[in-house]
Amino acid sequence: KQEVTQIPAALSVPEGENLVLNCSFTDSAIYNLQWFRQDPGKGLTSLLLIQSSQREQTSGRLNASLDKSSGRSTLYIAASQPGDSATYLCAGDNTDKLIFGTGTRLQVFP
């Protein structure tokens, strides 16, 4: 059964730091990988999608990479801001459904 682990579970950093969030899958047979952001009490907002033929995606200060051989993905957040405070979730699919990690709760303080 596919399981997804996100490390760290929580992170608190001062504004301006560059951050690395990690996501790993027990089954490395992942077709596509998506990173989401979730604010408290809200739904998920899609940040980046890495399609099966790709290895990374970038959007603004965010960069996500996927190493299929190891079943690991990394989300980089450059120059973090207080507005980045949220829970970040990764999800991978290897059939027709997404499997989610438990998330990394990020707090960026001024």
Place this chain on the structure above:
Amino acid sequence: DGGITQSPKYLFRKEGQNVTLSCEQNLNHDAMYWYRQDPGQGLRLIYYSQIVNDFQKGDIAEGYSVSREKKESFPLTVTSAQKNPTAFYLCASSWRNEAFFGQGTRLTVV
């Protein structure tokens, strides 16, 4: 405005009652999903549908039912057989491997 609309935002259920959560999308997506989110846990898949008039059980389907009579609608019924229904429920649709989420319904048993 294209998107996924979940209603209501908050829902209270008495013991022994069935309740129905609404999910509507105007994105013209074929695939739709229902997830349950509990504190400290990742999203768990309840049911999903790849096409109208067809749906499949996810990992935690017991005590839930769905229908998919129209492409844009995928309602979820939480039946009295679901013994621990208090949770945050998220509906999603997907297109070209990218998932999009609604804002969620928080269900509480009173």
